[in-house]
Amino acid sequence: MDYNTMCPRYEVAIDIIGKKWTGLIIRVLLGGSRRFKDIKKQIPEMSDRMLTERMKELESVGIVSRHVYPETPVRIEYALTEKGESLRAIIESIxxxxxxxxxxxxxQK
Amino acid sequence: MDYNTMCPRYEVAIDIIGKKWTGLIIRVLLGGSRRFKDIKKQIPEMSDRMLTERMKELESVGIVSRHVYPETPVRIEYALTEKGESLRAIIESIxxxxxxxxxxxxxQK
Known part of the structure; x- marks a missing residue:
């Protein structure tokens, strides 16, 4: 690994994973697909608005997929894609x- | 690893590593001890003020140590401590x- 030159791909990865809350959300989803409220339960300090925003970002970069189950009431679950699942080694090393x-x-208190 | 409960130690680690610029600074220092301007050279978009702030934070959490060599002009180098050096597995997996x-x-363009 070349430490003498910054790597643009590494910069992008750090920007994604390092964003506030994202490292926590990914850790929750490594446990399996989860509903919005299940993610919130593990990260109670995060606002609904922030979680919504982060989930959209993670969907847009292909790390999370959103599944809608047409039940009554409708059930929506979030899961890691293959790209997201392959963050496991990073999260485990952290x-x-x-x-x-x-x-x-x-x-933190 | 228990993905069903958030871990306070993990939260602290993510806060440190995920902070803007920190993941890049640590990557540079994994190449060996560096002067301020050598770090800047690899991360030119970061301001001097920001780098100064981050280095102080990393010193205060015991990840970076600062060495002053009493030469003329004085030479100051930053190096990873043992705690900082052990971030290598994380940085390599990212x-x-x-x-x-x-x-x-x-x-990023």
């Missing part, structure tokens, strides 16, 4: 780094 | 995901 390195005093 | 999944049309 999780394991955090377990080793994030200290008690750094935890 | 790089390899981006090479597989980021498309030509997504690249």
């Amino acid at each position: 999780q394991s780094w955090s377990e080793q390195w994030v200290e008690e005093c750094e935890l | 790089q390899s995901w981006s090479e597989q999944w980021v498309e030509e049309c997504e690249l």
Whole structure:
């Protein structure tokens, strides 16, 4: 890997994954397809408006797909695509780094 | 890994790594210790003020250390600490995901 030159693809990836809330949303969806309210439950500080916006962005870059089940009431679920699913290695390495390195005093109250 | 509960350590890690410019700065420093201007050279769109701010933040969370060499003129270099160096697996997995999944049309002009 060439650390002496910045890579435009890496820049795009960091912009997507690093965006506020996105890293948390992807982590939730790695557990399987979820409804809007199930995602919210794990990230309660995030507003509905923000989650809606992020889900649209993630759909537009092909990381999340939206499935509408024509039931009564209608059921809508979000799932990772193959592109989204392949973020698993990144999310797991962040999780394991955090377990080793994030200290008690750094935890948000 | 438990995807059904959000992890506070993971949240802190995502906040650190995901912050604008930080993912790029860490990638540069994985190549070895660097001077301010060497970091800037790889991330020219970032302002001096922003880089100064980020380096202070990264020092304060123990990811970067600052070394002052008493030469004339004085030489100041930034390096990853052990905590920072252990972000390598994350950065490499983001790089390899981006090479597989980021498309030509997504690249920033």
